[in-house]
Amino acid sequence: MNMNRKLFGWGLLMGMMVLLTDCRRADDPEPQDENELITTVRLHFTEQGTTTVNTFEYKDPDGDGGNAPTRFDQIRLKPNTTYNMTVEILDESKSPAENITEEIAEEADEHLMVYTATPASLLTYTYGDKDSRNQPLGLTGTARTGAAGTGTLKVQLRHQPPVNGTPVKNGTAAPGSDDINLDFGLRVE
Amino acid sequence: MTKERKRNRLTKGLFQRVGVSLLLLCLYSIPAVFAQQAPCDCFVKGIVRDKHTGQPVAGATIALLGENKGVFTDKDGRYQIERLCPGRYELECRIIGYQPFSETIDLTAGHEEDFALTEDEIHLKDVEITAHRTDAPSSQPLSTLTGQDLARTRGQSLAESLRGITGVTTLQTGSSISKPVIHGLHSNRVLIMNNGVRQEGQQWGSEHAPEIDPFIATRLSVVKGAAGVRYGSDAIGGVILVEPEELPIGKPISGEFNAVGFSNGRQGVFSSTLQGGIKGLKEVGWRAQGTFKRGGNIHTPDYFLANTGTRERNFSLAAGFRRKAFGAEVFFSHFDTQLGIFSGAHIGSVTDLLQVIERGEPFVKGNFSYDIGRPFQDVAHNMVKGEAHYHFADGHRIQWVSAWQYNDRSEFDLHRPRNDSLAGLNRPELNFRLTTFTNDITWDHKPIANKLAGQVGISTLYQYNLMSGRPLIPNFDQWNVGLFLIERLVQDGWEWEAGLRYDYRYLTTYRLVNRVPQTDEFRFSSASGTLGVTRSVSEKLSARLNVGTAWRAPNVSELFSDGVHHGAAAYEEGDRTLRPEQAINTVASVAFDTDRFNWEIGAYHNYIAHYIYLKPQPEPILTIRGAFPYFRYTQTDATFTGIDASLGWKLSGRWSWKSKASYLRVYDQRNEQYLVMIPPNRWDNQLAFTIGRAGKWQGLFVSAGNLWVGEQRRVPLNSDFAPPPPAYSLWNIMAGGTLAITAKQQVEVGLTVHNLLDTRYRDYLNRFRYFSDEMGRNISLRLKWRFGA
Numbered sequence: 008m009n010m011n012r013k014l015f016g017w018g019l020l021m022g023m024m025v026l027l028t029d030c031r032r033a034d035d036p037e038p039q040d041e042n043e044l045i046t047t048v049r050l051h052f053t054e055q056g057t058t059t060v061n062t063f064e065y066k067d068p069d070g071d072g073g074n075a076p077t078r079f080d081q082i083r084l085k086p087n088t089t090y091n092m093t094v095e096i097l098d099e100s101k102s103p104a105e106n107i108t109e110e111i112a113e114e115a116d117e118h119l120m121v122y123t124a125t126p127a128s129l130l131t132y133t134y135g136d137k138d139s140r141n142q143p144l145g146l147t148g149t150a151r152t153g154a155a156g157t158g159t160l161k162v163q164l165r166h167q168p169p170v171n172g173t174p175v176k177n178g179t180a181a182p183g184s185d186d187i188n189l190d191f192g193l194r195v196e
Numbered sequence: 197m198t199k200e201r202k203r204n205r206l207t208k209g210l211f212q213r214v215g216v217s218l219l220l221l222c223l224y225s226i227p228a229v230f231a232q233q234a235p236c237d238c239f240v241k242g243i244v245r246d247k248h249t250g251q252p253v254a255g256a257t258i259a260l261l262g263e264n265k266g267v268f269t270d271k272d273g274r275y276q277i278e279r280l281c282p283g284r285y286e287l288e289c290r291i292i293g294y295q296p297f298s299e300t301i302d303l304t305a306g307h308e309e310d311f312a313l314t315e316d317e318i319h320l321k322d323v324e325i326t327a328h329r330t331d332a333p334s335s336q337p338l339s340t341l342t343g344q345d346l347a348r349t350r351g352q353s354l355a356e357s358l359r360g361i362t363g364v365t366t367l368q369t370g371s372s373i374s375k376p377v378i379h380g381l382h383s384n385r386v387l388i389m390n391n392g393v394r395q396e397g398q399q400w401g402s403e404h405a406p407e408i409d410p411f412i413a414t415r416l417s418v419v420k421g422a423a424g425v426r427y428g429s430d431a432i433g434g435v436i437l438v439e440p441e442e443l444p445i446g447k448p449i450s451g452e453f454n455a456v457g458f459s460n461g462r463q464g465v466f467s468s469t470l471q472g473g474i475k476g477l478k479e480v481g482w483r484a485q486g487t488f489k490r491g492g493n494i495h496t497p498d499y500f501l502a503n504t505g506t507r508e509r510n511f512s513l514a515a516g517f518r519r520k521a522f523g524a525e526v527f528f529s530h531f532d533t534q535l536g537i538f539s540g541a542h543i544g545s546v547t548d549l550l551q552v553i554e555r556g557e558p559f560v561k562g563n564f565s566y567d568i569g570r571p572f573q574d575v576a577h578n579m580v581k582g583e584a585h586y587h588f589a590d591g592h593r594i595q596w597v598s599a600w601q602y603n604d605r606s607e608f609d610l611h612r613p614r615n616d617s618l619a620g621l622n623r624p625e626l627n628f629r630l631t632t633f634t635n636d637i638t639w640d641h642k643p644i645a646n647k648l649a650g651q652v653g654i655s656t657l658y659q660y661n662l663m664s665g666r667p668l669i670p671n672f673d674q675w676n677v678g679l680f681l682i683e684r685l686v687q688d689g690w691e692w693e694a695g696l697r698y699d700y701r702y703l704t705t706y707r708l709v710n711r712v713p714q715t716d717e718f719r720f721s722s723a724s725g726t727l728g729v730t731r732s733v734s735e736k737l738s739a740r741l742n743v744g745t746a747w748r749a750p751n752v753s754e755l756f757s758d759g760v761h762h763g764a765a766a767y768e769e770g771d772r773t774l775r776p777e778q779a780i781n782t783v784a785s786v787a788f789d790t791d792r793f794n795w796e797i798g799a800y801h802n803y804i805a806h807y808i809y810l811k812p813q814p815e816p817i818l819t820i821r822g823a824f825p826y827f828r829y830t831q832t833d834a835t836f837t838g839i840d841a842s843l844g845w846k847l848s849g850r851w852s853w854k855s856k857a858s859y860l861r862v863y864d865q866r867n868e869q870y871l872v873m874i875p876p877n878r879w880d881n882q883l884a885f886t887i888g889r890a891g892k893w894q895g896l897f898v899s900a901g902n903l904w905v906g907e908q909r910r911v912p913l914n915s916d917f918a919p920p921p922p923a924y925s926l927w928n929i930m931a932g933g934t935l936a937i938t939a940k941q942q943v944e945v946g947l948t949v950h951n952l953l954d955t956r957y958r959d960y961l962n963r964f965r966y967f968s969d970e971m972g973r974n975i976s977l978r979l980k981w982r983f984g985a
Contacts, residue, residue: 033660034706036713039667043611045820071819072758072767079818110614166611170502170539170560171569181551181559184610185544188822 044070045107047097048162048187050082052090052150061090065189068099081192082160084130084152092132092150094120096164096187111164112146120145121163121180128153129195130160142178152195160193240301241276244269244289247442249523251587253291255643257686261286261298261735268646271591286735290686291649331426332419332437334684335693335728335742337785337798337840339364340417344895348930348946350978351456351465351489354388354410358436361418362856363798363840365875368962369403370538371461371494371971372506373573376406377961378420379800380836380860380874381433384751385777388436389427391527393581393599396632396659399430400751402963407531407577407603409510411454411467411487414441420840421800422781424724424746425695428655428678432746432779432804433836443516443525445481446473450984460974461504462564463491472984479519486511492566493536496969497954502562503536503569521587531577536568541967542610542762545821546917549765553918553966571610574624578602591642596635603630607665625665632659650683661752667759669752670707676700682726691730693742698723701749705756718755720776722747739786746781750774754808754829760819764963765917767817767824768810774831778805792846799839807834809864809871812915832866850887856880861910869912875961876908876920887933896933902926908960918966924957926950932978946978 046068052061061084067076084090098105111118115138122145124130131151134143167176167183175182244256252273259266260277263285269275288298332338339361341349349357355366355374366374367382378386383402388395390408398404410416417437424431444450449472456465471483489508493500509532516525540558543549552559578601585595606624613619638653660673682695703718728742757770785798811830816823838860846852862874884899908920932946954973958965 033662033671033673034704034715036671036706036708037662037664038708038711039663039665041666043614048820065820067818067820071760072769072817076818105615107614110616113616114614166544168570168611171562171565171567175560183544184542184548185821186611187820188545188547189820190822 041070043186044098044100045096045164045187046070046099047095047104048189049095049097050162050191051093051095052082052084053092054085055089055091055149063191065191066099070100079189079191081194083194083196084150086152086155086195088152090150090152091135091147093147094145094162108146112144115144116140116142116174117166117168117176117183118186119143119165119167119176119178119180119183121161121165122148122150123161123163124193125158125161126156129156129158129193138176140174140176142176155196157192157194159190162189162191163187240280240285240287241274243273244275244291245273246294249521249585249587249593250445250518251521251593253294254591255646255649256289256291256294257646259288259290260301261288288735290691332417332435333423333426333682333693333695333726333728333742333744334691335730335740336423336744336783337363337420337740337796338417339420340415342415346414346416347944347978347980348932348948349410350454350467350980351458351463351976352410354406354408354416354436354438357410357416358418360880362842363420363838363858364418365878365961367402367873368959368964370541370962370964370968371501371504372535372537373403373405375402375404376418376436377875378418378434378436379802379838380862381802384430384748385432386434386436387423387427387431388438390438390579391440391529391581392583392597393579393601394428394632394634394657396601396630396634396657397575397577397603398605398628398630400753403537403573404605405535407533407575408438409467409487409508409512409529409531410438411469411510412440412485412512412529413438415439420798421742421783422744422746422779422802423726424744424779425680425682425697425726427746428680428697428699429676429701429722430746430748432748432777432781433802440483440514443481443483443514444471444473445516445518446478447481448472448984450982452980452982454981455979456976458491458974458976460971461491461494461506462566463489463506465489479517480515481518482513482515484511484513490566493562493564494971495564497956497972498969499557499561500564501538501540501558501968502560503539503567503572505536505566505568506533507568508533521589522585524584525582527579527581527583529577529579531575533573533575534568535573535575537571537573538964538968539569539571539610541964542571543765544762546765546824547822549917549966558968570608570612572608574606574608576602576604593640595638595640598636599632599634601630601632601634603628603632605630623665626668627664628669629662630659631661632657647687648683648685650681652679652681654679668757670705670756672703672705672752674701674703676702689732693726693728693730695726696723697725699747703749703752705752707756716772718749720749722749722776722778736790737786737788739784741782741784743780743782746779748777748779750776750808750829757829760821760824765824766810767819767826769826769828771829774808774829775806777807777831779803780805793844795841795843797839797841800837802836804834804836806831807864809834832864834871835863835865837861837863850885852884852886854882854884864912870910872911872915873961874908874910876906876923878903878905880904890933892937893933893935896931898929898931900927900929903928905959920960921958921965924955924959926955926957927952941981941983944978944980944982946976948976948978950974950976 048065050063063080063082064078066078096107122132133149135148136144138144164187165183166186244253254271256269258275267275285301287301355376358364358376365377367377368374375382384400397407419435423435427435451470453468467487469485474480487510491506494504512529514527581599583597587593605628607626609625634657636655638651640651643649655678657676663671678699680697685692701720705716724745726744730740732738755770755772757768761768781802783800787796810827813826817826840858842856844854857879859877862871864871880903882901887896904925907923928950930948935943951973956969
């Protein structure tokens with residue numbers, strides 16, 4: 008009787024071990040995936056009144072670490088000129104490349120592109136698009152260059168999702184965190 | 197019949213005493229006191245038993261302190277000391293491999309009258325003392341929280357509960373995640389033994405809190421210093437023992453219900469335990485226990501911290517069987533928690549972090565809410581443990597512990613995937629599933645000449661980890677086997693202890709490199725040793741010295757990390773050539789103990805060869821989110837040197853003062869500089885006023901205390917985004933007592949106010965110190981209802 012009970016107890020234990028064990032094996036790893044990977048940022052500048060497009064690019068095809076970025080262009084623009092400016096953001100680690108620009112446009116309410124020239128007189132950016140709450144987005148806009156000089160253009164994609172269900176995007180860079188933060192060299196000449 | 201009843205009453209008396217003795221962590225079983233009226237013709241006799249197995253212990257030393265009278269227990273665990281004059285004696289029992297236990301025995305005339313009431317004819321009394329076996333090295337400092345001290349921590353997490361122990365601090369990630377730190381070491385350098393089983397979660401992560409419900413335990417102990425011989429890999433800084441009460445085999449039903457409320461976070465914690473035997477089956481005992489916890493956003497003195505709620509649901513079941521020399525037990529526990537992570541702590545780039553530091557407070561100050569949104573962790577831990585033991589008639593003993601653990605950790609980032617269909621799945625961005633099987637067999641040989649006892653053992657571990665989500669660590673499986681031998685010798689007030697161990701670990705990792713599977717193999721092995729001595733100079737004064745070694749194999753994160761650690765704003769890279777760490781720890785302590793005055797001072801020096809740390813590299817790493825400081829896991833030789841001191845002083849009948857201080861200095865010997873994230877020095881004082889009895893209330897007290905934590909000035913240059921926070925001082929008050937409703941029902945009540953003055957402060961060991969202040973004032977009310985035994 009006691010023996011039976013003992014056997015039952017041990018049997019139960021063994022049974023639980025077998026049932027609860029995840030049967031998949033460690034030697035078959037799943038592909039790991041960075042959901043939010045961005046490898047490429049392209050800035051297209053079109054001089055108003057022309058169809059000439061100047062494209063400047065940052066590209067790090069294998070993402071953070073690993074190999075260094077393969078391209079990080081210097082932006083070269085004419086002085087005292089107005090450009091239509093669009094941004095193209097890609098994840099080229101996937102095949103075909105994933106178009107992140109579209110995804111940002113869909114989630115416009117929680118994203119903001121911020122362009123900051125240093126010194127500020129080099130370039131002035133004006134937003135050309137808005138989200139559903141009438142806040143700027145910055146995928147398209149205009150850039151007006153100042154007098155000749157060199158400096159940097161900081162390009163940021165601010166991710167500003169709601170906090171505890173309340174929207175926080177207010178048109179400034181302050182809320183949220185950086186998804187992109189690149190200091191392009193800028194030469195106006 | 198009368199005899200039986202008498203016995204029961206006596207036993208009960210004993211058990212109450214045991215409650216007291218357990219505070220001292222003792223391990224024995226039964227001395228009995230027999231007293232006879234005639235002068236100097238009293239005697240004491242009894243049996244010493246192992247609490248867990250109920251078996252008699254042969255070769256235990258029983259001594260009356262200051263009387264120069266000592267005897268050994270015989271092969272049936274019995275002892276007898278004769279020709280005692282009436283009076284009060286301090287009886288001390290020492291067993292090799294158990295903690296020493298002492299008890300005051302009253303052989304005065306008045307006391308005998310009490311005996312006479314129950315034992316009218318023979319003037320006898322059976323005193324049953326049971327105590328718990330401990331595997332911890334006896335020459336190493338061991339601090340234990342039980343009874344009232346443990347009760348005061350109820351409702352807090354495991355790490356927070358241990359903070360009252362000198363030399364133990366916490367490493368925090370915000371207010372919701374805390375990990376224990378012993379003598380400046382944490383994570384993989386501290387081992388947690390959960391009910392006798394190595395806790396295997398993803399300990400390497402500084403934001404991975406131990407997956408243990410402290411309500412499981414009636415005793416939380418900390419072994420300070422390297423204890424690699426008995427516990428194997430990772431026991432470099434120390435070992436935390438989480439121990440439940442022994443199963444109530446053949447005892448009546450009893451239980452307790454705990455309710456704790458905290459004003460800050462409006463947190464509620466409920467936990468209950470029910471246990472007993474089964475009628476008609478004297479050899480069986482069982483226990484069922486469950487805990488529920490829910491808390492909302494934490495408030496600093498000035499603002500709420502958004503998304504800092506927590507939720508926890510745990511339960512455990514245990515059953516045991518004991519017949520004569522054989523015993524067996526099964527235990528199942530389930531731990532399940534959701535932890536909100538302060539959303540203001542998410543940063544994308546170094547610029548983000550610098551801006552938060554400059555702003556000095558979070559950009560978004562939340563409101564109160566119980567909701568847990570992204571980012572959060574969802575962690576479950578299951579354990580099944582089986583234990584069996586057998587005592588051979590000739591004194592040998594064998595024990596087998598087998599356990600299975602499954603740890604399922606999901607981490608949800610602040611940002612969902614941008615792709616809507618992926619986002620809709622609401623999958624964790626990181627998921628780890630770690631399965632571990634452990635088996636431990638230990639053989640205790642019978643004491644030789646009542647002086648030498650010891651054990652040999654073999655420990656095996658097999659585990660495998662499955663990983664999904666963003667790249668962090670690879671899948672792996674690993675085998676570990678360890679063999680150890682520990683012997684202890686007791687002679688003339690000296691107790692010597694020596695041990696040896698050998699471990700071998702075989703780790704295989706599996707990952708995809710550019711979509712091609714790659715397997716890496718690692719073999720680690722190490723020998724560990726320990727040598728210690730305990731000297732009882734007198735009944736009041738004792739001294740201990742221990743030199744122990746321990747090792748730790750590099751973990752997969754140290755071998756394979758490669759990416760930005762958000763929150764740390766650092767690019768961290770592993771190194772596949774790392775070797776195991778080797779610690780040599782020397783610890784010496786002196787303790788003095790009388791009724792009115794006690795103190796203990798301990799000094800330690802832990803030299804860790806090949807200490808693994810993140811070394812800053814000269815060039816930052818450029819990423820799409822800007823440049824990040826670049827760190828590589830590197831090895832050096834580090835020393836951890838410190839002092840723990842504690843003092844208890846009964847100033848008068850009612851006033852008492854307790855003081856604890858700890859000092860720690862850590863140095864990187866190879867690079868001749870300090871190391872980061874080391875707990876600053878601290879000093880804790882409590883002044884208590886005992887009211888005692890009032891009506892049906894017992895043990896009434898009020899106390900006030902202060903904790904001072906210094907500023908950590910010993911930091912390497914240019915190693916941090918912000919300097920360590922300044923020193924802080926926190927006040928607290930406490931009051932409590934026990935209401936005896938009936939002989940078998942008690943309600944314990946406790947009221948505590950932490951951070952009484954709502955002080956604004958930041959702690960150096962909180963990884964979110966960049967982002968926000970610590971918790972403000974927190975008032976808690978504890979109720980504990982006990983019924984049955």
